[in-house]
Every structure is written in structure tokens, then in C-alpha cells.
Amino acid sequence: MTNTKTFTPLTPAVLYILIALSGGEKHGYGIMKQVESDSEGKVSMGNGTLYGSLKRMLDAGLVAEGNKKVDPEMDDQRRVYYKITGMGKKALAAELERYERVVALTKRHAVIMQMVGYGA
Amino acid sequence: MARNDDAKKYKNIYANLLGLYPASYRRRFAEPMQQTFSDLCHERVQAGEGLFGFAMGTYAGTFIEIIKEHIKGVVMSSKATKMKIFAAVAGVSVLVVAAVFIVIGNRPSIAQSISPYSSLEQARELSKGQKEPCLMDTQQAHDAVKKDDVMFEFGDEKMSRLELEASGAIMDVPAGTDFRLTTHSYKDGVVKGAMAYEYGYGIYNYTIKKLPKAGEWKLVSIIACERS
Numbered sequence: 604m605t606n607t608k609t610f611t612p613l614t615p616a617v618l619y620i621l622i623a624l625s626g627g628e629k630h631g632y633g634i635m636k637q638v639e640s641d642s643e644g645k646v647s648m649g650n651g652t653l654y655g656s657l658k659r660m661l662d663a664g665l666v667a668e669g670n671k672k673v674d675p676e677m678d679d680q681r682r683v684y685y686k687i688t689g690m691g692k693k694a695l696a697a698e699l700e701r702y703e704r705v706v707a708l709t710k711r712h713a714v715i716m717q718m719v720g721y722g723a
Numbered sequence: 724m725a726r727n728d729d730a731k732k733y734k735n736i737y738a739n740l741l742g743l744y745p746a747s748y749r750r751r752f753a754e755p756m757q758q759t760f761s762d763l764c765h766e767r768v769q770a771g772e773g774l775f776g777f778a779m780g781t782y783a784g785t786f787i788e789i790i791k792e793h794i795k796g797v798v799m800s801s802k803a804t805k806m807k808i809f810a811a812v813a814g815v816s817v818l819v820v821a822a823v824f825i826v827i828g829n830r831p832s833i834a835q836s837i838s839p840y841s842s843l844e845q846a847r848e849l850s851k852g853q854k855e856p857c858l859m860d861t862q863q864a865h866d867a868v869k870k871d872d873v874m875f876e877f878g879d880e881k882m883s884r885l886e887l888e889a890s891g892a893i894m895d896v897p898a899g900t901d902f903r904l905t906t907h908s909y910k911d912g913v914v915k916g917a918m919a920y921e922y923g924y925g926i927y928n929y930t931i932k933k934l935p936k937a938g939e940w941k942l943v944s945i946i947a948c949e950r951s
Contacts, residue, residue, distance in 0.1 A: 682755065
């Protein structure tokens with residue numbers, strides 16, 4: 604018998620990468636631009652952080668490497684594309700569900716909302 | 724033209740910096756990282772922005788990541804040694820316990836110690852009144868599954884792919900909830916066992932099928948069960 608935990612809360616970098624890839628496979632630069640756009644410029648991911656996170660996600664089976672190909676919207680260089688896996692979709696769904704529960708809980712507790720000054 | 728020359732210079736420095744990553748990391752990511760850096764330089768040149776600040780920021784961030792990767796490598800290797808020692812000790816302990824059971828003529832399933840859970844209502848509700856006994860651990864199945872399973876680290880957790888597949892069975896269970904997994908049987912690529920969530924999320928017998936790729940599993944079904 605083993606003791607373990609369900610999906611641990613995802614780091615912001617992992618969460619944003621999964622969201623970026625949920626719209627389709629992307630190369631490194633494409634992921635960066637998508638994260639920047641999704642977060643309305645609030646999250647800017649460096650190259651080291653992006654590929655460090657991708658490595659952990661590849662190891663965990665959350666994303667997979669696709670074939671190298673040319674991005675028609677860019678130059679003729681062949682780029683490595685990354686795509687979300689079934690496990691990645693599951694982890695993303697679980698995390699979003701967790702966020703929804705927290706928001707629902709907060710809304711139910713008007714006292715907490717007053718304490719944090721939400722909606723004041 | 725001057726900016727393009729600058730870009731070339733910064734790209735060369737970056738390529739050299741990537742050489743400081745551990746070899747396995749470098750082989751896998753140096754090329755796409757260089758490509759992405761090149762794309763970012765190009766974007767800035769096109770927008771008429773300077774490259775100095777961007778390049779220095781990227782070098783600093785990359786250098787920190789390089790140190791992290793090296794530290795992780797050291798920690799992982801010492802962990803591997805620890806795991807070997809732990810496995811040896813656990814193996815000897817299992818043999819001793821098994822010998823004791825044989826000697827006294829009492830041979831219950833080694834893992835009959837699945838913890839009792841106070842709330843099974845939700846589990847019963849999920850299975851619409853079905854009740855079946857929870858499947859207990861067997862050492863034989865546990866060992867057989869272990870051979871086909873793959874362990875990985877995610878954050879601070881060490882998990883197996885099978886556990887990951889099982890843990891996501893019920894989306895309603897919040898992330899971070901403890902759960903226990905038994906492995907009852909493993910035959911023709913099908914694993915059967917029980918999983919028990921804490922905090923009243925119930926106990927379920929699961930069926931998980933092995934996929935052709937190493938360490939890949941697919942949850943087939945869960946049925947609420949009751950500890951006998």
C-alpha cells in the first residue's frame with residue numbers, strides 16, 4: 604500500500620504553460636507570447652524558467668515533445684513544438700476546479716470578503 | 724546593422740552560457756533555448772528596442788536556473804542512494820515479517836491494515852447503493868506493478884505514474900488530499916486494487932489498464948467499496 608497525494612497545487616509557471624498549450628501545440632517562443640497575452644502582460648516568463656518548467660512537466664508526463672517543424676508565421680527555422688497530454692489536461696482541470704472551489708467558498712463567506720476588503 | 728551584430732554577439736554569449744547546464748539537460752534543451760532566445764532578440768530588434776538590458780536579464784535568470792539544475796542533480800543522486808538503502812532495509816523487513824507469520828502459522832494478507840474511514844456515504848451514493856469489499860494489497864501484485872511503473876518527481880512529491888492516474892479519478896477531490904492505494908492483482912495488463920481518500924471522500928475499488936508505452940496507465944473504472 605502506498606500513501607500519496609492528489610495533484611499538488613501547480614506552480615504559476617506550470618499552470619500558465621498548461622493553459623497556453625490547451626489551445627494547441629506551441630514552440631518555446633509561442634508559449635512565452637501566449638502566457639504574456641493570457642496574463643495581460645502580468646506574467647513574463649524568462650527562458651530559463653520556461654525550459655526548467657517544461658523539463659519537469661515532460662518528466663511528469665504533463666506535456667510531450669512534438670515534431671520539429673517550421674512556424675509559417677515566423678522564419679524558416681525548424682522549432683521544437685510542445686503539446687499538452689491527457690494527464691496534463693487532467694492536472695489542469697483539477698487545478699481549475701480547485702480555484703473554482705476557493706472562489707465559491709470565498710463568495711459564501713461574506714465575512715471573509717469584508718475582511719479582505721473585496722467588493723467594498 | 725549594428726543591432727544585428729549586437730544580437731549575434733549576445734546569442735554567442737548565450738550559447739556559451741548554456742554550456743554550463745548539466746550535459747543531459749543541455750542535450751535536450753540547448754537548441755530550443757537558443758532558438759527562443761534568438762526569436763526574442765529578433766522581436767526586440769524589429770521593435771527598435773535595445774538588447775543590452777534584455778540580454779543581461781536573461782543571462783542572470785539562466786545562470787540561476789543552471790545552479791538550480793546542478794543542485795537538483797546532486798540531491799537526486801544522494802536520494803537514489805537513500806532509496807537503494809531503504810529498498811534493501813524494506814526487503815529484509817518484509818522477509819522477516821513473512822517468516823514470523825509462517826512460523827506461527829498465521830498468514831493474513833500483509834496489508835490488511837487499511838485504515839478505517841469514518842465517512843462512506845459519498846462513496847455509497849456514487850455507486851448507487853453498490854457495496855463490494857475493498858480489495859486488499861498483495862505483495863505479489865505490488866511487486867509486479869512496480870516493475871512496469873515509472874516514478875517521477877513533481878514539486879516536492881515523489882509519485883508513480885499509476886498513483887497519478889488513480890489520484891485524478893475524482894475531480895471533486897481537492898488537490899493535496901492524502902490518499903492510499905492498494906494493489907490487489909495485476910493480470911494481463913490490468914491492475915485491480917482500492918484507493919481511499921481522506922476527509923470523507925470515500926474508498927473505491929479501481930481497475931486500471933496498462934497502456935503500451937512504459938509507465939502509461941488508463942483508469943477504467945471505480946466502484947465504491949466497503950472495508951470488510
